[in-house]
Amino acid sequence: MEFRSSVRFMQGNAAITEGALAAGARFYAGYPITPSTEIAEISSERLPQLGGIYIQMEDEIASIAAIIGASAAGKKCYTATSGPGFSLMQENLGVAVIAEIPCVIIDVQRSGPSTGLATKPAQGDFMQSRWGTHGDHGIIVLSPSSVEDCYYLMVKAFNFAEKYRTPVVFLADEMIGHLKERAILNEIKPEDIINRSQPVCDPKDYKTFDFGDGGIAPLASYGSDYIVRLSGTTHDETGYPNIKPENADRFIRHYTDKIEKNKKDIVITRKYNMEDAEYAIITFGCSTRSALEAMEMLRAEGEKIGILELVTLWPFADEQVLEVCKQVKAVFVPEMNLGQLIGEVKKYNPKNIPIVGINKVNSLSIHPIEIINTILEVKKCQR
Amino acid sequence: MSEVTYKDFLFTEKLPLFWCPGCGDGILLGAILRSFAKLGYKKNNTVVVTGIGCWGKGDDYITTNIFHGTHGRALPFATGIKLANPELNVIALMGDGDGATIGGNHFIHAARRNVDVTAIIVNNFNYGMTGGQYSGTTPESSITSTSRYGHIEPAFDLCKLAEAAGAPYVARGSVYNVVQLQKLVEEALLKKGFSLLEVVAPCPTHFGRLNSMKKPVEMYKWIKDNSVSIASAEKLSPEEKENKFVLGKFVDKNSVDYSTKYQHIIDSVSLKVSEGGDKNAE
Numbered sequence: 127m128e129f130r131s132s133v134r135f136m137q138g139n140a141a142i143t144e145g146a147l148a149a150g151a152r153f154y155a156g157y158p159i160t161p162s163t164e165i166a167e168i169s170s171e172r173l174p175q176l177g178g179i180y181i182q183m184e185d186e187i188a189s190i191a192a193i194i195g196a197s198a199a200g201k202k203c204y205t206a207t208s209g210p211g212f213s214l215m216q217e218n219l220g221v222a223v224i225a226e227i228p229c230v231i232i233d234v235q236r237s238g239p240s241t242g243l244a245t246k247p248a249q250g251d252f253m254q255s256r257w258g259t260h261g262d263h264g265i266i267v268l269s270p271s272s273v274e275d276c277y278y279l280m281v282k283a284f285n286f287a288e289k290y291r292t293p294v295v296f297l298a299d300e301m302i303g304h305l306k307e308r309a310i311l312n313e314i315k316p317e318d319i320i321n322r323s324q325p326v327c328d329p330k331d332y333k334t335f336d337f338g339d340g341g342i343a344p345l346a347s348y349g350s351d352y353i354v355r356l357s358g359t360t361h362d363e364t365g366y367p368n369i370k371p372e373n374a375d376r377f378i379r380h381y382t383d384k385i386e387k388n389k390k391d392i393v394i395t396r397k398y399n400m401e402d403a404e405y406a407i408i409t410f411g412c413s414t415r416s417a418l419e420a421m422e423m424l425r426a427e428g429e430k431i432g433i434l435e436l437v438t439l440w441p442f443a444d445e446q447v448l449e450v451c452k453q454v455k456a457v458f459v460p461e462m463n464l465g466q467l468i469g470e471v472k473k474y475n476p477k478n479i480p481i482v483g484i485n486k487v488n489s490l491s492i493h494p495i496e497i498i499n500t501i502l503e504v505k506k507c508q509r
Numbered sequence: 510m511s512e513v514t515y516k517d518f519l520f521t522e523k524l525p526l527f528w529c530p531g532c533g534d535g536i537l538l539g540a541i542l543r544s545f546a547k548l549g550y551k552k553n554n555t556v557v558v559t560g561i562g563c564w565g566k567g568d569d570y571i572t573t574n575i576f577h578g579t580h581g582r583a584l585p586f587a588t589g590i591k592l593a594n595p596e597l598n599v600i601a602l603m604g605d606g607d608g609a610t611i612g613g614n615h616f617i618h619a620a621r622r623n624v625d626v627t628a629i630i631v632n633n634f635n636y637g638m639t640g641g642q643y644s645g646t647t648p649e650s651s652i653t654s655t656s657r658y659g660h661i662e663p664a665f666d667l668c669k670l671a672e673a674a675g676a677p678y679v680a681r682g683s684v685y686n687v688v689q690l691q692k693l694v695e696e697a698l699l700k701k702g703f704s705l706l707e708v709v710a711p712c713p714t715h716f717g718r719l720n721s722m723k724k725p726v727e728m729y730k731w732i733k734d735n736s737v738s739i740a741s742a743e744k745l746s747p748e749e750k751e752n753k754f755v756l757g758k759f760v761d762k763n764s765v766d767y768s769t770k771y772q773h774i775i776d777s778v779s780l781k782v783s784e785g786g787d788k789n790a791e
Contacts, residue, residue, distance in 0.1 A: 153593055174775045179592050184618040188585035191578065195558070195589025198576060199597065203589075221578055329553075348556050348574045349594045357577040366523070367569065 133310050138276045138303045139164035139206075141311070142232060142296070143172065145280025146204050148314040150321070151230070152178030153201040155192035157185055157211060160245050161300040162234040165206035186211035190218040193229045197222075198356055200347030202284055206232040208300075209251055210241065212258070219293055220259035221358040223381055226335065226343065228287035228322055230280070232296040234303040235411075237489050246489035247300035249411055252466040255295045256440045262378055264385025266392055267295040267440040270302055271414035273309040279437065285320040286392060290384055291342050297439060299462070301412035301491060325352055333363040337380060340387070386441050394437040395446045399425065403432025405501055406454045408447060408471055410436040413460045413492055420497035431501065436467070448474040451481075456504050460484040460492045480504055515542035518552065520570045527566060531717075531725025533684030533710030534564050534631060537694075540687065541600070541629065542571070544694045555598040558587040560607035562638045563712075564631040567602045581612030584619040587626045595768040600627045600698070606636040609667050610645035616667075620674035623702045625766040629694070630667060630705065633712035641715025648752060652719040668759050671705040678704035679760040684711070685732045686756060693758065702766040709736070709754045 143165050146154075154169040156162075170180040179196070183189040186207055193203035207215065212233040222229055235251045237243035251258075255267045266286045270276045280296065287294040325332045325344040332352045337343045343363075346352035355365030360377060362368035385392065398421060400406065407417040414435045424431045434450050436443050451457060451471070456479050459468040468483045475481055484500050486492050519542055528534045545555065555573040559565045561580035568575040578586045583601040591599040603609070608616055608630045619626065635653050636642045643653040643660050646667065650659045671679045678700040682690040690708065697704040711717060711728035722728040732754065739757035742750055 153589070155589060174771070174778045177775055177779060179771060181588070181592060183585060183588075184614050187582060188588070188615055188618070191582045191585035192589035192592070194578075195576065195586040195591075196593035197589075199556075199590045199593035201593045203593075217579055218582065225576075347594075348590060349554055349597050351553060353553055353572070354574045356575065358579055359577055365575070 133308060135306060135308055136273060137164060138270065138273050138298060138305045139234065140168055141273045141276035141309055142206070142280055142298065142303070143168040144311060145277040146230065146284065147172055147176060148277070149202065149281040149284035150319055151202040151204050151284060152176060153193060153196040153203040154178070154180045154205065155183050155189045155196070155203070156205045156207065157183055157189050159208045159211045161236055161303050162206040162208050162232065164303070165232060165234075186214035187218060190215040190222070190231065194218060194222050194225070194227050197227050197229045198348055198354065200349070202228070202288070204230040204232060206234065208234050208236045209238045212251060212254065216258040220261060220263070222293035223259065223263040223265070224358050224360070225356040226291040226345070227293070227356065228291055228345070230283045230287055230294050230296055232298060235297065235299040237487070243489045245300070247412060247462060247491065248487065248489070249299055249413065249462040250466070250487070251297060252439065252461070252463060255297050262382055264292070264382040265295060265440050266290065266292060266385060266438070267297050268394070268437060269297045269411045269439050271411055271435065272302070273305060273307050275437070276302065277309065277311050281314050281318070282394070288320045288322040289342070290388065291322065291345055292385065297411065299412045301415075329353065334365040335361060335377075336363040337384070340383065342384060389441050392438055392441055393443045393446070395443050396435040396437060398433040398435070400432035400434065400450065400453070402430050403453065404430040404455050405432070405458070405505065406450045407431065407433045407458045407460065407497065408436065408450065408467070409433060409460055410439055410467065413462060416492040416494050416497060417460055419494035420501070423494060424498055424501065429501070442470050444474050447471055448476070451475045451479060452477060454479065455508060456480040456482060458482050458484060458497060458501055460497055462486050462492065480508075513546045513549070515539065515546045518542040518545045518572050520572050523570055526570065528563060529714045531711060531713040531728070532563070533633070533708070534567065536684040536687060537629070537631060537690065537708050537710065538567055538570060540691045540694045543691060544698055545573070547695065548698060550598055554596065555600070556590050558583045558590065558599065558601045560603045560612065562604035562607040562636065563633075564602055564604040565607055581607050581610070582615065583608065584612060584615040584626065584628065588619060588622070588624045591624055591626050592768055592771070595625065598698070599625070600629065603628065603630050604637070605630060605632040605634065605646040606644040609665055613645060613665075617670060617674040620671045620676035620703050620705065622767050623675065623677060623764055625702055625768060627697045627700070627704050628706070629697065630707050631710045632667065632707050633710045633716060635712055635716045637712045637715055641712065641719065651716070654715065654719070667705065667707045672760050675764070676705050676760060677702040677762045677764040680705070680758040681707045681709065681754065681756050683709035683732050683736055683754060683756055685729055685736065689756065696758070696761070700761070702764050709756075
């Protein structure tokens with residue numbers, strides 16, 4: 127089937143699905159949950175057309191298990207859910223971490239806790255995406271702020287998953303998932319797609335987890351010439367359980383290091399008008415839309431406002447945030463939660479400038495005026 | 510090339526087995542590995558998926574591909590593996606706590622979907638690994654480390670559960686009846702579609718000790734004395750059948766498996782798309 131690059135008027139969730147397919151994903155397992163269901167519905171129609179598989183599992187625990195299994199058998203895999211389902215996935219997300227299995231988990235965030243405001247947007251899973259599964263680990267989390275992002279960032283998500291043998295969380299939100307806007311979807315060229323590295327050694331020498339000196343071990347698939355031993359138990363290079371303290375230390379550090387030490391490659395940020403900015407907004411996801419609007423209105427009044435948008439949420443963009451905090455007089459962090467990103471931003475504030483949250487959890491998006499008023503108020507106090 | 514034997518599938522350098530003296534898991538492991546050899550399985554084309562528990566450690570001694578996942582979730586992992594590559598032989602090894610209690614929901618749905626996976630559940634009536642607490646198959650009124658005054662819940666009949674869910678192959682064996690067990694393992698492996706083999710096994714360390722069977726041999730004798738064939742069980746009254754282990758093959762029918770059905774969908778829609786173009790292109 128030929129891909130036709132085109133200007134489209136489409137929904138975020140639809141673009142997420144097209145992005146996954148463009149990246150080469152051919153296996154979806156999931157459980158329906160608002161506001162992510164369009165991803166399941168479109169996947170169920172599109173995947174068999176491409177020779178891929180869609181399966182609806184009995185719950186989210188089974189869904190993430192199925193994509194991990196299918197990935198081990200060689201498919202690029204994804205699942206989509208929202209907060210409650212993402213919570214259920216946390217234990218097996220740890221399996222993907224420790225067994226180093228590429229997969230992409232889409233969380234279209236909604237208002238919680240629990241069932242909460244089931245159809246309403248929120249950004250309350252920022253920390254869950256980082257620390258939801260137990261134990262020390264690194265994780266890659268990407269967050270889209272437009273429909274085009276949904277498409278192109280999904281390709282990035284799969285590329286990171288394959289390159290680093292890791293689960294990647296695609297942290298969208300109801301607003302972006304259900305947003306319909308103009309988007310140009312270009313074909314993804316084969317050279318822009320990364321596939322997991324394959325072993326080249328003699329099959330008898332292959333070790334499933336031999337990452338050598340800080341690299342990433344090649345991952346053979348079940349059914350290849352290689353024997354693949356994958357385990358959620360702390361193991362050595364062979365995949366066999368190993369409880370020696372020095373082995374545990376080496377491997378557990380590896381799960382963090384392989385992500386944190388590759389920040390230069392993984393961290394994606396966008397700057398808007400930061401060149402001459404005296405005040406900055408640090409933002410992600412749907413809140414970026416409000417921030418952009420607020421910035422434009424303030425710029426029209428002559429205020430020097432800039433934005434740092436975090437596209438990669440984890441690993442954290444510490445260098446970029448530090449640079450902004452050194453440059454400006456105050457930083458504003460709008461979030462549809464009670465302050466999750468802001469805590470991270472505050473860690474990189476050497477001049478001790480005001481870092482001010484604009485937080486909303488009532489299901490309504492952050493209005494640009496709310497950001498503007500906060501900025502003007504702080505500015506007035508600083509004079 | 511020399512003949513393939515069970516030893517080719519046994520991770521000999523990892524011996525001795527870590528299971529307690531008198532445990533039945535080693536007997537079943539032997540039956541499975543002998544079956545692999547007899548059926549000509551290739552190591553690289555076979556995936557043994559395990560959960561967590563005593564029997565969930567079975568993969569430690571197997572030289573095929575393995576996937577050692579989380580407690581109760583072996584079947585959904587196995588489902589993903591099998592659907593992604595239907596050419597693989599996929600075998601899920603689970604215990605009663607693992608496969609039928611915390612994993613009970615996955616168990617009935619895997620059977621209902623008829624995914625071509627062989628599920629071998631060791632039923633030793635308790636959580637052996639964590640010290641003998643009661644599970645979903647612990648017999649009513651028995652003593653466990655968390656039912657000191659006698660267990661008040663009735664036990665699941667795993668074979669009836671699988672049959673009701675639609676599994677095309679359902680059987681129960683025991684580690685006492687090794688010849689029959691070997692035959693049932695082979696049949697379950699050969700069956701196209703979801704097959705359940707429940708294997709009654711002793712846990713002398715916990716269940717036996719707490720239920721007046723101080724020595725492993727007493728627990729084997731208990732299994733032997735309470736085992737009846739399906740034919741003999743038919744002659745018993747419901748009261749007489751209570752607490753008996755009915756051994757044999759309950760279901761063996763042909764039923765098109767999930768992957769085969771899904772392939773039909775792929776074949777039909779990819780044909781339509783190639784004829785009519787991409788209907789999603791706007």
